[in-house]
Amino acid sequence: MPPAALRVDTLITNAYIVLDVATEGPEAQQEALEAGREIDGGWIALDAGRVHSAGARSVQPPAAERVIDAGGRLITPGLVNTHHHMYQNLTRAFAPAINGSLFQWLTTLYPRWAALDEESTYLSTYVACAELLLSGCTTSSDHMYVHPRPNLIDAQIKATTEIGFRFMANRGSMTRSVEDGGLPPKAVVQDEETILADSERLISTFHDPTPGAMTRVALAPCSMFSVSESIMRKTAELAEKHDVRLHTHLAEDKDEDTYALEVYGRRPVEYFEDVGWATPRSWVAHYVYGNEEENRRLAAAGVTATQCPSSNMILAGDTADAQALRSMGMAVGLGCDGSASSDSANLWMETRGAMLLARYRNGPSAMSARGALSMATRGSAANLGWADEIGHLRPGACADLVIWESAPLSQAGALTDPVEGWLRSGPASGWCVMVAGKSLVESGQLQLGALDDVLPRHARAAAQMQGVS
Structure with a gap:
């Protein structure tokens, strides 16, 4: 352990610290404590945006510029959100769409989303990141696949950079409009040349592959029913060329099976x-309706998946059997999905939802809190290809962490774990x-100076999009 004379940026003391989630089951707490993955009443030191060291109260910590007394609270790695559509918070709980199936919901909202511009994209991204931070999320990807105007992802990155939020921008795409047998209107789709050229531009401008990066770019055609087979193949080739991640929706709805068989003569x-996507470069959203044979093939190929509990329940579909996929060796992470389907951006809630769904589906021993936390940290980091630096608090990891707070009444009697x-x-x-050692929430309050200006602007943009006077 470090000598007391060494000085670091920040020292957090008096906490129950989960450095890494590697144990599940009824004896997980004791095993984790004995292995040093959890520390009861310990400290953690942060320096230069990284985890420097951690130790029990009996070990002398380094001196620090700033000392935070956690007051006995729980510390975990920051949660990682691996599937979102941030622009959708402009149409939350939109009454004409709330009771439809997935395809009905999409066709109702696509014409509204055609109004997206740089201003509304910036505002919706800023609001989404603020909301995610309060729920303990320190890294998020976002699947921006609606492009009625250029430079929308530039606006997203402007917002996340101003906040200081770790972000993976997913350059989504759609090429097949209603006129071509797809679902979206022509106003929100693009031709292949435009998509590929902008993908190249975004990678060269914003993608940072270096350690500790704050912004990375992935390529993300929306779904098989909204893009051509050609763009799927060319996007996979482009991702290989630039060594970036691939993302799409897959096997999300039963109607997708019918569509794939009718159009392609193959299951999803x-x-x-x-089309060349079954590689360790790919992670897929939802992935509900793969059969056991398909699940094993994708797991063996290194593909990972994101479960979106609230969205699946609200749209009344099925949900991925996360435990079955994980038992096959597939990393499974968590996502909020669109803020017009889950109507929220709270990753703590998705973590709890994952635990409850697993237990509801597979019995009371199917998943513990640590199992769900593992999905929201280790599993999600694997989705983004970022597992070396985020999703854990081992020395050298990015200093992305959460000191949690619950209402005292809710914890009354919760004494053992x-x-x-x-x-x-x-x-x-x-x-x-x-995030990177910088406090973006302190004492439960966001430290975002622009939020008071952003919220009324967001309200106006949402009203305009929804046609509300």
């Missing part, structure tokens, strides 16, 4: 494999949330 997973109490007896929110 077979199509996914045939702070991780189980955190997820079972919530709700919980970030008391202090750090």
Whole structure:
């Protein structure tokens, strides 16, 4: 452990610290404590945006410029959101769409989303990141596939950079409008040349492959029913050329099976494999309706998946059997999905939802709080190809962490296991949330100076999009 004379940026003391989630099951807490993955009453030191060291109260910590007393609270790695459509918070709980199936919901809202411009995209991204931070999320991807105007992802990156939020921009695309047998209107789709040229531009301008990066770019055609087979193949080739991640929706709805068989003569997973996407570069959203044979093939190919519990339940579809996929060796992370389908951007809630769905589906021993936390940290980091630096707090990791707070009444009597109490007896929110060692939430309050200006502008943009006077 470091000598006391060494000085670091920040020292957090008096906390129950989860450095890494590698143990699940009934004896997980004791095993984690004995292995040093969890520390009861310990400290963690941060320096230059990285985790420097951690130790028990009996070990002398380094001196620090800033000392935070966590007051016995739980510290975990920052949660990682691996599937979102941030622009959709402009149409939350939109009455004409709330009771439809997935395809009905999409066709109702696509014409509204055609009004997206740089201003509304910037505002919706800013609001989404603020909301995510309060729920303990320190890294998010976003699947921006609606492009009625240019430079929308530039506007997103402007917002995340101003906030200091770790971000993976997913350059989504759609080429098949209603006129071509797809779902979206022509106003929100693009031709292949435009998509590929802008993908190249975004990678060269914003993608940072270096350690500790704050912004990265992935390529993300929306879905098989909204893009051509050609753009799927060319996007996979482009991702290979630039060594970036690939993302899409896959096997999300039963109607997708019918569509794939009618249009391609193949099931969705077979199509996914045939167009060159079954590689460790790919992570897929939802992935509900793959059969066991397909699940095993994708797991063996290194493909990972994102479960979106609230969105799946609100749209009344099925949801991925996360435990079955994980048992096959597939990394499974968590996502909020669109803020017009889940109507929220709260990753703590998705973590709890994942635990409850697993237990509802597979029995009371199917998933513990640590199992769900593992999905929201380790699994999600693997989705983004970022597992070396985020999703854990081992020395050298990015200093992205959450000091959690729950209402005292909700924790009354929760004495034996702070991780189980955190997820079972919530709700919980970030008391202090750090990204790269910088506090973006302090004492439960966002430290975002522009938020007071952003919120009324967002309200006006949402009203205009929804046609509300």
